[in-house]
Each structure stands twice: as structure tokens, then as C-alpha cells.
Amino acid sequence: MISIDDELHMPAIGLWMDALRPRTLCFISHAHSDHISVHARTIATKATAVLCRARLATRAATDYEVREFGESFECGDAHLTLLPAGHVLGSSQIAVRTEHTVTVYTGDFKLRAGRTHEPCEVPRCDTLVMECTYGRPHYRFPQRRVVEEQLVQRCSAALSRGITPVVYAYALGKAQEVIAALRAAGLPVMAFGAVARMCQVYESLGVSVGGYDEQGAEGSRRCVVVAPPSLRRTRELAALAPIYEIAVTGWAVDARARLRLGVDCALPLSDHADFDELLAYVRRAQPKQVYCLHGFPDFVHHLRRAGVKARWFEPNRQLALF
Ligand SMILES: [Zn+2]
Structure with missing residues (x-):
């Protein structure tokens, strides 16, 4: 269902996620520059679309398909839903439901509440593709x-x-x-x-x-x-x-x-989940399989020790963020 040959996508429904190269159909989780590009069709929340337009300025030829959080819509044989990720204003996860399975891609997220964005929701799923930027035990942030x-x-x-x-x-x-x-x-x-x-x-x-x-x-x-x-x-x-x-x-x-x-x-004020939040998310989502993006490859061992089937999915490009 999920593939990451060069960038994250779901071949069965032709949907790319946070692709940096132009695609025919892409979900943009939020408007940080390492997640956005100009695509033929883009699925995003209203806030993300507005922020992308402001950031991409003259290159903003994208056709945005704006969706509300919680709204269910079709894409091929799948039903898609956007859910708040708690990272920045408009930041979104995407849940892809087919007849037999639910796959969730978190994008960047955190569980702690913020002052200027929507709180994160954690859906139950079978397959979870999650960002794990701070996936080492000493990354535990104070309240x-x-x-x-x-x-x-x-x-x-x-x-x-x-x-x-x-x-x-x-x-x-x-x-x-x-x-x-x-x-x-x-x-x-x-x-x-x-x-x-x-x-x-x-x-x-x-x-x-x-x-x-x-x-x-x-x-x-x-x-x-x-x-x-x-x-x-x-x-x-x-x-x-x-x-x-x-x-x-x-x-x-x-x-x-x-x-x-x-x-x-x-x-240590972060818009990402810390180590405990990553584990808490997985406990609540109860996936059968987790694919880890960004951060440290050894995070998969922490998940496996907790009894979760986990695989590392990609070299890190997030560490460069200040
Ligand atoms: Zn981000």
C-alpha cells in the first residue's frame, strides 16, 4: 500500500505525500518548506493552502483541493480523512481507509497542546507512517x-x-x-x-x-x-x-x-513529539506495523522492544532544521 522508492506515496490510489518533486496528486501535511512543492493537484487543509500560497508566492500554480478536518472523501477505491497533527496551524495527518485496512501518515506532529494551532488527534490504524525526529530516550522535553x-x-x-x-x-x-x-x-x-x-x-x-x-x-x-x-x-x-x-x-x-x-x-520548546510522545502515539493508535521517517534509525528498536513491528523508512532530512 505504501511505497518510498524516492518519495512517500500510495501507488494504488496515485497519491503522493509531502513530495518535493512535482506530482499529479499530492497531500501536503503542513506548510514548512521541507514538505511543500507545486503539484498539479494538492490535498490540504485551508490553513495549509493559504500558508503555502503565501510561502510559494509566484510559483503557486497548484490547484488546492481544500478539505476540512474529519471530512471523508474518496480517492480511487479509498476513503481519505484529514486529522489535526498539532504541529503548526493547519498541520494535518491523513488516514487512508480501504475495505480491509487503515493507513495513517502523521506528517510532523506533537501531542502537547499549543497556543496557536489545533490539538493532535490519534486515530486507530493498521499501518502507521510516523515522523520520529526525536526518537531517542534523552529527548524528553519538560512541560x-x-x-x-x-x-x-x-x-x-x-x-x-x-x-x-x-x-x-x-x-x-x-x-x-x-x-x-x-x-x-x-x-x-x-x-x-x-x-x-x-x-x-x-x-x-x-x-x-x-x-x-x-x-x-x-x-x-x-x-x-x-x-x-x-x-x-x-x-x-x-x-x-x-x-x-x-x-x-x-x-x-x-x-x-x-x-x-x-x-x-x-x-527546549519544540513543535515535534518527544520520545515519550512518539511511544504514546503508537500505544494509542495500536498499529500492526509502523514505518519510521526522519530522526534516528535506532528508534525502531525501541518500538520492537515494546512489541511493535517497526521498520526504518528513510534517511534523515529533518535534522537540518534549526
Ligand atoms: Zn514541520
């Missing part, structure tokens, strides 16, 4: 509330010393979570570059991040600056010196992560 408190405390401390805190967060998803957490704590925020553009798209979709100023507004030295990692060491940020640089990423639990990332502080 979200605890990490957010640390973020607020570090930013407040910098501001009180007359230093501008700069939080590096990828522009779609992580940045909105960071801004919503900072605003809930009453801190002023300035959104730089692509972060502001993605916040505008969120707002056009009815999701508020709690208010922020845009780059260029007065008073940036009294705000927490939220910027994409691509702006590090640019003149725009150097102009704010002195700055206190914070990275928010699941890799922050690694020893020496702060030094490797070259920042003053690294906090």
Missing part, C-alpha cells in the same frame, strides 16, 4: 508551561538590564507559539522579517498571537525581538546591540547545544 516560564524569565531579565532579548524561532509555527507565550505574560514583542508575514497570515485565518509591533516601529530596544534564524548576525539585529540571543528548539536538550548553536540561551 511546556515550564519552558515558557523560563523564556519569559530570561527575556524579562534582559530587558531589565537594558539588553534586547532576541528569540530565534522559525517563522511558521514556532514564532507564533513564542509570541503568544510572551504576550500572555505581558511582554512587548517586535516581529522581524518573515515572522511578521506569517503572523499576518495566521491573523487572516482568525488566529491571534496576542499583538506585536513590526520591525521598524519605534521602541525595539524595549521589546522582545522574535526573528527567524536566518537573520542571525545580520546588520538589522546588530543594530539592536547589546542583545541576548535565545534559541528555541528540541535540540536544546543536547549537552553543549547552547555552544553549538552559538547563542546565550537554548530552550
Whole structure:
């Protein structure tokens, strides 16, 4: 049913999933750049379609077939349903039902609740194709509330010393979570570059991040600056010196992560499932077979030890994400 000759697809129904090469029919799970491309026909949620159009801009000739979460629709002999993945706004899993079997592809997901996106749903299935980015036991993230408190405390401390805190967060998803957490704590925020553009798209979709100023507004030295990692060491940020640089990423639990990332502080705020969430997902979905994508090949051994039939499916291309 599932094949990954070069990219993930279901030959029986001609459906590709998160393909990077142009395909005739593709499901796009969410609008991160390592999952999107221009296809002849694309199945996606409304938020993902809007975010893809904003990100692909001039290349956006794709014909989007927008589907609601929970809506059942046909594709060949199969019934398809999209389910929220809890990764970023609009992020979706896809369940493919045939007469005898249910296959689910998770895309990127997490089970923890976020402030600016739909909560993840876990369907029962026979075959599960899941992303396993943090599939090693030391990737256990603290409670979200605890990490957010640390973020607020570090930013407040910098501001009180007359230093501008700069939080590096990828522009779609992580940045909105960071801004919503900072605003809930009453801190002023300035959104730089692509972060502001993605916040505008969120707002056009009815999701508020709690208010922020845009780059260029007065008073940036009294705000927490939220910027994409691509702006590090640019003149725009150097102009704010002195700055206190914070990275928010699941890799922050690694020893020496702060030094490797070259920042003053690294906090483990992730939009992906940690090790325990990966196992919890599998326990709830109760699949007969799991195919693991991304992360570490040895995660399959952890599943096998838990009595689950598991296979590694692909070389990693996710580790490069900041
Ligand atoms: Zn993603």
C-alpha cells in the first residue's frame, strides 16, 4: 500500500505525500518548506493552502483541493480523512481507509497542546507512517508551561538590564507559539522579517498571537525581538546591540547545544513529539506495523522492544532544521 522508492506515496490510489518533486496528486501535511512543492493537484487543509500560497508566492500554480478536518472523501477505491497533527496551524495527518485496512501518515506532529494551532488527534490504524525526529530516550522535553516560564524569565531579565532579548524561532509555527507565550505574560514583542508575514497570515485565518509591533516601529530596544534564524548576525539585529540571543528548539536538550548553536540561551520548546510522545502515539493508535521517517534509525528498536513491528523508512532530512 505504501511505497518510498524516492518519495512517500500510495501507488494504488496515485497519491503522493509531502513530495518535493512535482506530482499529479499530492497531500501536503503542513506548510514548512521541507514538505511543500507545486503539484498539479494538492490535498490540504485551508490553513495549509493559504500558508503555502503565501510561502510559494509566484510559483503557486497548484490547484488546492481544500478539505476540512474529519471530512471523508474518496480517492480511487479509498476513503481519505484529514486529522489535526498539532504541529503548526493547519498541520494535518491523513488516514487512508480501504475495505480491509487503515493507513495513517502523521506528517510532523506533537501531542502537547499549543497556543496557536489545533490539538493532535490519534486515530486507530493498521499501518502507521510516523515522523520520529526525536526518537531517542534523552529527548524528553519538560512541560511546556515550564519552558515558557523560563523564556519569559530570561527575556524579562534582559530587558531589565537594558539588553534586547532576541528569540530565534522559525517563522511558521514556532514564532507564533513564542509570541503568544510572551504576550500572555505581558511582554512587548517586535516581529522581524518573515515572522511578521506569517503572523499576518495566521491573523487572516482568525488566529491571534496576542499583538506585536513590526520591525521598524519605534521602541525595539524595549521589546522582545522574535526573528527567524536566518537573520542571525545580520546588520538589522546588530543594530539592536547589546542583545541576548535565545534559541528555541528540541535540540536544546543536547549537552553543549547552547555552544553549538552559538547563542546565550537554548530552550527546549519544540513543535515535534518527544520520545515519550512518539511511544504514546503508537500505544494509542495500536498499529500492526509502523514505518519510521526522519530522526534516528535506532528508534525502531525501541518500538520492537515494546512489541511493535517497526521498520526504518528513510534517511534523515529533518535534522537540518534549526
Ligand atoms: Zn514541520
